[in-house]
Amino acid sequence: MVENTVKPGEILLSVEDISLSFGAVRAISEVSFDIKKGEVRAIIGPNGAGKTSMLNCINGFYHPQQGTITYKGITRSAMKPYEAAAQGIARTFQNVALFKGMSTLDNIMTGRNLKMKSGILASTLWWGKAQKEEMEHRRFVEDIIDFLEIEAIRKTPVGRLPYGLQKRVELGRALAAEPELLLLDEPMAGMNLEEKQDMCRFILDVNDEFGTTICLIEHDMGVVMDISDRVMVLDYGGKIGDGVPDEVRNDQNVIDAYLGGGH
């Protein structure tokens, strides 16, 4: 496990020149960018631009054919998703990927799994160490539940929740891991305005209160520009713009891609 510490403002993760293809389809081509500790970093772009694939590369679900990813100063070769998680990278998914058969509480508790150490034998006994551990983490999770204002649905199976709440629970699960880097894949997709505002507030609060670095993908330009520190724009798998929101907003390539590119 990586134990390097990165100070706020320094580069936490850098992606250099990565390319990814599925057979003949090129999802990402030669993209480089970085994420600084403590910032809110956005990736935007039209459908099929390779945004989700980029997140998938960062947390080890896809393995780019070319290029390197350096996290906390360590360049990694092919890595499994759970190893990425162990290094402090958590994420949410475009189409909610909650555990449908479990309650809200249990879903968020799964986020704590990397920190729970009691073995099978101790767990069967429940009494003693295992119970103590469970209670400690429960306390932490209850804080997250309070923070996300989902107390009322604590024991509800997540399959029965409306979409907006599911997104919130998913964020809670990612937060429970106390990540250093939080990847959010379209956290506001399909939400109404009010829900979006709530979600924005949560994202900014997370960033402020826990100092979590956030990298998010979003369609809604307005939201992105409001809450991010820096924005990268992808189109057809390539990078077409990168910078603070104002720069990007005025970038001719970006405007073309969004307005005149025939999408």
Added chain:
Amino acid sequence: MSLRKFVLGALGVAVLAAPFAVSAPALAEESLYLPKLVYRTGPFAPGGIPTANGAVDYWAMINERDGGVGGAKVIVEECEFGYNTDRGVECYERTKKKHGGALVYQPYSTGVTYALADRTRKDKIPLLTMGYGRSDAGIGSAFPYVFPMALNYWGQSTGIMKYMASQEGGIEKMKGKTIALVYLDIAYGKESLPIFRTMSEKFDFKLKEYPVTFPGIEQKATWLQIRRAKPDYIVMWGWGVMNQSAIKEAANIRFPIDHFIGNWWSGAEQDTVPAGKAAIGYKSATFSAAGTDFPVIQDILTHVYGKGKGKGKENVGQVLYNRAVVTQVFIHHAILNAQKEFGVKSVSSEQLRWGLENVNMTDATAASLGMKGLGPNLKISCNDHIGGGGVFIQQWDGKKWNIVSEYIKPMNDLVIPAMEKSAAKYLKEKGVSAVSCS
């Protein structure tokens, strides 16, 4: 909607709780209770049906003709277990205390026999396994409640061996010959292995073993191997669907069918008829005769089928049917023994055990019970629960089974020491001591 679900749930609970309510009605009349574990369904039903019918019809005949045994009416109750060991055990537990207690069990399944060996010992109920079951259980002092009468698998193996030797003109002629042993690869099929291995060493013939995967539907590979090995004889330890499949395959590889000998569970009409022409000339061992030319079978036809009763007329006279009848005649004989000795009509299972240990089936007794020529003459004692049976070889002529050999006695010099050794091991593992027979 949901309330309906709840009601259904409650109904389910009621259904599950119902076995609590099972109770046994008491009977005041003098009676003899003979529960019969049967398998009229499942993969072994073709063999299970005639054996069950034989037993049930016999007692129906006794009740009709004589009004029971020695004045006590015989109550036969079937319990279906589908050749499934745990259902067999359930049947045993369900029936053992009914009608004042079961007298004897005859499961016709090796698995159930093994599972019941301990239980019957504890409950003091005899377990009559005529022609099957534990080969070592013939040692009465080790298995006081198990009666593998007639001959066990080891004895039968030696009997078949002797027959093959006689065909060749003497046991020394077997030297250098190749014998293929085709067996169902479960407990039952494997019982004969050790004794064949011993004989192979002793008589210096080559033994080729061909296990057939349970239940023996597909045997192509086995028979291709046999074709290559070109054995002089094939001996088969099969049961159920395996048998007719094997007979057909033997015909396909054009093996001389009269050199193919099954054991006595591989030689019934159910095995040969489906095999069609391929089966003509096929031989098998037996300890009972087929056909209807016996007084006891005739009595069944008159007193049971003649009155429009009976379980299955097409089975009467078949190998398995007659064999079941033979077993019942021995039980009948044992009941008579016990009634005479203890002076009661409703004998207890413990008394029946005494009756079984004092079975002495001579020509005279057999004749008095209408079974002369149908089954073996046996003399059981406390230590010998086999009673010195032997084996016939029968042959299928396309219509019926005909006995083609003398009565062959087993090689007891090989069989008995092996039994004693195995029984001693059983006693040690179980931590029980042998009963005294003196």
Added chain:
Amino acid sequence: MFYREAGQFKSSYKEDQAVFPILQDRVGVGLMLLVAFIGIPLLTSEYFISAIMTPFLILALAAIGLNILTGYAGQISLGTGGFMAVGAFAAYKFATFSIAIGGAETTIPLVVTILLAGVVAALVGVMFGIPSLRIKGFYLAVATLAAQFFIEWVLVKFGWFTNYSPSGIITAPPLEVMGYLFDSPGEKYIFTLSFVAVMALAAKNLVRSHIGRGWMAIRDMDIAAEIIGFRPLHTKLSAFAVSSFFCGVAGALWAFVHLGTVEPEAFGINRSFAILFMVIIGGMGSIIGSFIGAAFITLLPIFLSNVPPMIGWDIGVDMISHMEFMIFGALIIFFLIVEPHGLARLWSIGKEKLRSWPFPY
């Protein structure tokens, strides 16, 4: 009315996460244990104890084992019978293994024997669980059949496992724990019940711990589970191990306590199917469901075959057996249509109804 939780406040997470947070449940389970441990042995017949309760409990244990794998971890397995067989034969080998310590022959204590048998089954389970890392769903189910047939074959084929018994049938030693002989059906039942009660509680604890959450996560969405940090290898194999441990112990109990002697065929493919049916009918992902399912599958046929003679209807045992099959099949379909998520769900719906009874709202 009778089943209301209102007014029962939890003042700590510990209370909230207790096995049975509701008072009525605690009382109910307490009563059930009381009945099971004292009532049944005292009040019911020997037939009921030895031919119904004991096998039912053992199969329920195996069903819990499979439920852990299939219901909680989402890996369908048809190798249950095989793992039970491993348990039974391992127990036999341990029980007949004696070492001479200080001149006297010493055997392994019975309880240890049975637990060790479970451990062996767990190891074998892990071995056959490895394909689950690549194979999923029905494909995996069929692949676990390889385990079923292979294990059966090995036990039949190699005499060492049966101490060279000529028929391949093993005979269990007497059940002696610390000098006390469990001999009568009642004693054997208590022996089984103790095992099953303790292990069911252990299973309940496991599935509500982080380990159980890992299994459920893998079941519900394996990719997401991996991304939030569950290692698929560990999670799946631990499910295989725990599940096989339970099945192994069940197998050992089946051989040692219930039947006394056992042949490999007793753990054949039909057994595997029967236990899978228990899990699905009872309810996947439910410990109590395993018991209900086992009750349904083992008791219903016995009940059905008892009914016609009880009401004096003489139609022949074969016909009863056929009808038993038909009714059984029809009931499975019926229950699936009424409640696809198993009898356990029906049970909890019932509880919810009772909660508001007699007022529907």
Added chain:
Amino acid sequence: MEDIIFELQFFLEVLISGLLTGSLYSLVALGFVLIFKASGVFNFAQGAMMLFAALSLVGFQELLGVHWTVAFVMAIAVMVLLAWCVEKFVLGKLVNQEPIILFMATIGITFFLDGFGQTLWGSDIKVMDVGLPTGSFDMGGIFIDKLELVAGFTAGALVLALALFFNKTKIGRALRAVADDHQAALSVGISLRTIWIIVWSVAGLVGLVAGIMWGSKLGVQFSLTLLALKALPVLILGGFTSIPGAIVGGLIIGSGEKLAEIYIGPFVGGAIENWFAYMLAMVFLLFRPQGLFGEKIIERV
């Protein structure tokens, strides 16, 4: 030299009879594939359907004394009726349920059919006589089982017929549409009910043909249902959705298990056929988790 020729000839004989046996397995597997392809149901009852169909055929022959062709037609009618009942009383009531539930329902059907078939026709063994040849003929020292040869041809013909049915007829094309996309099929006005009844009828017909072949070989009896277990490794190999896969899978499993039994079996004690087929399938799955002809699954999040 003679030895080598003999060995070679023997190998050939093993291979040929393995392939022929394999085509008999394919016949059983085919019914599974048809139903899985069209409705996503893993039909556990295929073995029971085969027994039921064969029992009906023999039963009508015995009961009414009609020629086997008449009984054959009657048995088909029975299977269509069965398909209708399955749709009406089981599947129709379980629309949109998870696959595992549907699978479980087919288990219920299995129990019911096993009991029902035996209630109607009895559990005793019955001789199936539809004039199929028995015995073997000698082809240059290689014995070939006549019945299995017929079975092989039948399997081939059946696949051909099914391929024509699926590709050339309107109903067939509709079936394929359903297999590809239930919603789309519904939107072009194909009733799922009709489709299910047709598919189960066709699977029943395939079961009947398989039942005739196996029944002629073994007699019609309860053990035939156990053949379903032989079809499972075939399915894994071929993929659950491919008709050619069922045939190729059958051939591979058939020849594979025979070769293994004869050339590996003797070294480990024999009777390895059963688990070998499964092991073969499992090892194969490790390399191709979707089976020989199954579609590759790309995982996404």
